[in-house]
Amino acid sequence: MNINIKVYLHSKGTNFLQSGSFPVPNTDFKKDPDQTAAIAAYKWVQQIKSNYAASKDFRIDQVIYNEDIDITELVIKVRSII
16 A cells, blocks of 8 residues: 655755655554554655755654644654664
8 A cells, every 4th residue: 555645854954845655564554554654754754864965953844644644743753663
């Protein structure tokens, strides 16, 4: 199954948006959709961070999946479990 994710980030004094569609395990999504989406989003944010050589002021401002479900706090918490 695919979910759509939008991440609003800040780096190098600039706010920017990245969005995309990502595959997630169907069984995981059925058990806990928000947590599954948060893990996918966190992994993607880490890719963005390394690809764009993010600065010290890098931060996650907001993460939304499937148009209107805000998982910002979950994504921030995911770093402690991955």
